[in-house]
Amino acid sequence: MSQLTRRNFVQGSLAIAASTSIAPAITRAVAPNDKIGVVVVGAGGRGGSHIGEWLRDSRTEIRYIVDVDEKKGQDRCNAIEKQQGTRPSFVTDLRRAYDDDSVDVMSTATPNHWHALAGIWAMQAGKDAYIEKPVCHNIAEGSALIAAARKYKRMCQVGTQCRSSSAVQGAVEFINKGGIGEVKFARGLCYKRRKSIDALGNYPLPSGVDFNLWSGPAPYTDPKVTRKRFHYDWHWQRMYGNGDLGNQGPHQTDIARWGLGIDSHPVSVISYGGRLGYQAERKDPSYVDAGDTANTEVTVYDYGDKCIVFETRGLDVTNSPDDELNKLFQSTRGNKIGVVFYGSEGYVVQRSYTHCTAYDKDMNVLKDFKGGGNHFGNFLDACGSRNQETLNADVREGHLSAGMSHLGNISYYLGEDQKASPSEIATALSKVKSLDDNGKTLERTVAHLEQNKVDLNKYPLSLGPHLQFDPEKEVFPGNEAATALVSRQYREGFVCPKAADV
Secondary structure: OOOOOOHOOOOHHHHHHHOOOOOOOOOOOOOOOOOEEEEEOOOOOOHHHHHHHHHOOOEEEEEEOOOEHHHHHHHHHHHHHHHHHOOOOEEOOHHHHHHHOOEEEEEEEEEEEHHHHHHHHHHOOOOOOEOOOOOOOOHHHHHHHHHHHHHHHOOOOOHHHHHHHHHHHHHHHHOOOOOOOEEEEEEEEEEEOOOOOOEOOOEOOOOOOHHHHOOOOOOOOOOOEEEOOOOOOOHOOOOOOOOOHHHHHHHHHHHHHHHHHOOOOOOOOEEEOOOOOHHHOOHHHHHHOOOOOOOOEEEEEEEOOOOOEEEOOOOOOOOOOOOHEEEEEOOOOEEEEEEEEEEEHHHHHOOOOOOEEEEEOOOEEEEEOOOOOOOOHHHHHHHHHHHHHHHOHHHHHHHHHHHHHHHHHHHHHHHOOOEEOOHHHHHHHHHHHHHOOOHHHHHHHHHHHOOOHHHHOOOOEOOOOOOOOOOOOOOOOOOOOHHHOOOOOOOOOOHHHHHHOO
């Protein structure tokens, strides 16, 4: 298999190092033989972003596009040919591209259930891998990816691009230097409107889609498609996606861990929530949405002396009933996606990928942090140096942050049928170790649901079990049902190996 050399990267690395924007143009002329061969796996919306990044970097040439939808893939090839001057090959099976020695780097933006296997197969074939978040669909897959990266000495970067943002880097450094005093607690938010994905049904498969390859490691449903919008709404079906806790969450939980200096899984987790509100929106009490992940979910992660809480709200957030958060985000309306660090002397708020703000206890601004970075460029630099430590988002960081999503969802899934009133949830949370005011967070969550006309007597919240977790063994001691959800059953031909077997 081909190996990347430092020769490919020297001048380009200097150009990247000087960059401060998310996707700068690099204008250095490179001889064709010096190009780094790239295969992009997944030609959808996020795949298009990957394509744009590789086209902007003069060190790379896109040599393959992989997609199970031939029309979508061929359309991408047509567009790339116009910009790049050479046409990439199109294949539906990524293994055909991995067999080509002219390919050095793989980047994948497939549905979540394909992330780990696409990365492991690439690294086994001698390719470096850039994998979108969440880096894995379950915890065991994340450990397998780390093992593959180390065994085959491959660079494996996760698409948590805030790790390359100068704004977030500056804010984390400010926290670490004591800018807001002692910090032991952070709150991640995904207050982001998500409309219903329409009723559960049996919809026709889009023409030209190889459903066997699309299903890959997930169960094959013969080919029964239960959602209308095939190419995106898999996010909200747990066989393929991980809900917004696993979609948006890995960005914010990653920043929360980073700022708190947490380098392990939590020791316990508990979630409560539900897929709520769509009956009221449709004015149909019998309406069943095709999604089976929570659109409202609160998860408490205990790390011993530190704590993280992540909140997902998918209903309307036009006027959020959250006075303190409204002040910190300087907004009373619309989506709120970010992280709040609570220090003994103030707060730091990550309010976007390129903007963070530090406040004192009286909400006076102490400092603003602004600026982006080049996450793909950082990956290429590490591929050239062969130094995994220079990756801003190494696979292990991605595994720990994605793992938070999986742990939170495991608690929710196990408690999905355990319906509870707000007072019953409050009683359960009073026994959970947390640095948050769990009661106030619950009150704000309930107020949000009531604002969206959710009748909690008719459609109650679900309360997951408070699960103890072994961060080293990655099991739930004494709980076989929870430990079973650390991995999944795979189909023949698409088995994601265990860490010990890569």
